[in-house]
Amino acid sequence: MDELLAGLRAAGEPTRLRLLAILAKSELTVTELTQILRQSQPRVSRHLKLMCEAGLLDRFREGSWVFYRRSQNGAGVKLAGLLSGLIPADDPTIARDIERLDAVRAARSERAAEFFRVNVVEWNRIRSLHVPEAKVEQTIMDLVTSGRVIENFVDLGTGTGRMIELIGPKAQTSLGIDLSSEMLAFARATLDQSGIEHCSLRQGDLYDLPVADDAADLVTLHQVLHYLDDPAAAVAEAVRVLKPGGRLLIADFAPHELDFLREEQAHRRLGFSEDEVKHWLALAGLTMTEMRRLPAPEGESGETLTVVIYTADKPAGRQQAKAERAGTLEDTSA
Numbered sequence: 001m002d003e004l005l006a007g008l009r010a011a012g013e014p015t016r017l018r019l020l021a022i023l024a025k026s027e028l029t030v031t032e033l034t035q036i037l038r039q040s041q042p043r044v045s046r047h048l049k050l051m052c053e054a055g056l057l058d059r060f061r062e063g064s065w066v067f068y069r070r071s072q073n074g075a076g077v078k079l080a081g082l083l084s085g086l087i088p089a090d091d092p093t094i095a096r097d098i099e100r101l102d103a104v105r106a107a108r109s110e111r112a113a114e115f116f117r118v119n120v121v122e123w124n125r126i127r128s129l130h131v132p133e134a135k136v137e138q139t140i141m142d143l144v145t146s147g148r149v150i151e152n153f154v155d156l157g158t159g160t161g162r163m164i165e166l167i168g169p170k171a172q173t174s175l176g177i178d179l180s181s182e183m184l185a186f187a188r189a190t191l192d193q194s195g196i197e198h199c200s201l202r203q204g205d206l207y208d209l210p211v212a213d214d215a216a217d218l219v220t221l222h223q224v225l226h227y228l229d230d231p232a233a234a235v236a237e238a239v240r241v242l243k244p245g246g247r248l249l250i251a252d253f254a255p256h257e258l259d260f261l262r263e264e265q266a267h268r269r270l271g272f273s274e275d276e277v278k279h280w281l282a283l284a285g286l287t288m289t290e291m292r293r294l295p296a297p298e299g300e301s302g303e304t305l306t307v308v309i310y311t312a313d314k315p316a317g318r319q320q321a322k323a324e325r326a327g328t329l330e331d332t333s334a
Contacts, residue, residue, distance in 0.1 A: 002210040007079040012052030024084040027069045036100040056080045108189040130305040131294040154216040157224030161187030174199035211241040226269045244317040254306040286312035
């Protein structure tokens with residue numbers, strides 16, 4: 001009861017209701033919020049502090065920036081969602097705020113577009129060496145969404161945010177984690193344009209994730225491990241945040257000899273053997289469920305990359321396994 005009253009008191013002010021409406025749609029910095037609300041930074045910061053203390057908002061740091069978002073964890077999640085849903089979208093003040101939010105998003109998109117223009121040549125060069133991305137993505141969707149309910153999805157090394165853009169609509173909540181603030185800015189602009197609201201982005205170390213144990217139904221490592229010094233440790237950390245019964249998906253390259261990727265694109269490893277990946281999964285206590293190889297047609301230069309996709313499940317805990325066995329017995333008796 002005390003938490004409910006504290007949340008209601010924290011939300012019971014016009015500017016704070018405006019903040020709830022805005023932050024239900026996007027992660028924003030204090031600077032961006034002052035642009036939208038047309039209020040001073042100290043005043044906005046004071047409102048944000050009270051709402052965070054009441055559990056209505058989440059606060060997280062990304063380098064030197066601090067972002068805010070409507071709460072997605074903790075005691076205030078339900079109240080924040082309920083109050084956001086009660087705020088009339090056609091209210092003139094809210095409508096004006098959303099117009100200004102769209103302008104902030106447009107500015108993000110322009111910065112992201114410039115980042116893409118600088119890097120697009122090298123990205124396209126790598127894409128040309130392997131099977132079309134559409135085939136990779138369709139295979140991923142077949143492996144992670146078929147017959148599965150995804151409550152909480154975590155994408156590690158999220159990069160441009162493409163995995164969240166792809167899988168996010170099938171999940172109740174999505175979280176992308178990346179160490180690069182530049183890539184997170186690009187991903188944030190991408191997700192703004194896609195209209196996916198139940199997602200968030202965090203800066204974090206893949207060896208020490210800012211996620212609780214047993215938090216995710218699905219964790220993906222899409223074209224990430226070849227950048228890392230210790231891929232096995234990253235896999236073990238991914239498994240830590242995976243719920244019992246949850247699924248890990250790894251997509252990466254088979255062994256190759258394209259040294260320019262190491263020299264020009266900072267690839268630490270030139271692909272991984274099947275035995276190596278299977279060993280990591282076994283050490284982490286996972287049961288591998290499937291492996292699919294997607295070789296590329298050989299190009300004129302003879303340089304190609306084979307994409308390999310692995311899925312593995314975390315064994316269910318005793319209580320979940322017992323429930324599953326009980327359900328099987330009921331089905332049999334029926």
